[in-house]
Amino acid sequence: MSKNSKLLSGPINLNNPITVQVLGICSALAVTVKLEPAIVMSVSVLFVMAFANVIISLLRNTIPSRIRIIVQLVIIAALVILVDQVLKAYLYDVSKQLSVFVGLIITNCIIMGRLEAFALGNKPYASFLDGVGNGAGYAVIMIIIAAVRELFGAGTLTLPGLGELQIIPQGFYDFGYQNNGLMILPPMALIVVGVIIWVQRARTRELIEEN
């Protein structure tokens, strides 16, 4: 596999930002009650991460290492303000549902972590790919969590542009099937992530930890 495609595919499984690097957990859990906000959030994070990576990578030889955290925060905050204003203008309902979590992209440790670990030492194109790859790894986990929670919690899937789709047929409800209300509540998000980690590590044994 070439180096560039490794940058893109690594974070999706072996080096996944959420389940392996343990970064960016907060938003992954909080906005996953429905599928649509999870998708919008993933796209926003991917955008901010890719461009923050490119900008930091372009500036990497000129930033003094003492003040790099502040410089990074300012760049991230500027990009997040951009995303926030665009969402407010074009997707007002979703931006209301995301509430403070768009702002919290600034403190999403995936972005800071990738800037520190990758963009400060690599060329702009490679950094861009790294940002996109990690954004995609984050998106995959977000979408799995949101799909599981919404499907079992409400019986629907909400897709951008299509609205709410009833997935579980009415016949099931007539037979006495009920939505699992617990899925919508916050603690279940944690347990779903725990199960995803369990499945992933059972398939990829080298990720297993000591204790």
Next chain:
Amino acid sequence: MQDLLNLFVRSIFVENMVFAFFLGMCSYLAVSKTVKTAMGLGLAVIFVLVITVPVDWLLNEYILKKGALEWLIGAKALDVDLSFLSFIMFIAVIASMVQLVEMIVEKFAPALYSSLGIFLPLIAVNCAILGGSLFMQERELASVGEATVYGLGSGIGWLIAIIGIAAIREKIRYSNVPAPLRGLGITFIATGIMGIAFMTFMGIKL
């Protein structure tokens, strides 16, 4: 007075930063291996929250809110809305407060300083802190006193959560967890179960 007490109890138990909003999860998961370091980080988070939330409240009230600049330039300020700048202002306050805490801890508790390592500066990107300020802004808390109480309560809630999980993780080392679930997986599930336990507080009517 009763309002303040309600807000205090609510921000610790009912709207717990970790269990209800998942804020500050990264450092929560990374620093919760032993109770001692968890305690140190929890106290640092309380300190930073108690100072940044009221400071950000003042910034929001007198500079950022729509029409907030009236005290400075009179009636023509009523149309000025700087709230899009709040992210950058809040993060600047937080970053400088964290710098201050870092210097204080390094001077007075060098052992704790070295055990917290990279996670002390990372409080700056702990979403519980920025989250505290953003929730303060979203809920339009009425006074600087409320903002302080809210900061204190959220900080204490976070401390309780991280100490709880650290104590569980110290014990879980002696149990036979399925191999793929060891470490991160079981921590997530334990947090989820603690979250379910904390949901019982939602029944409290305040």
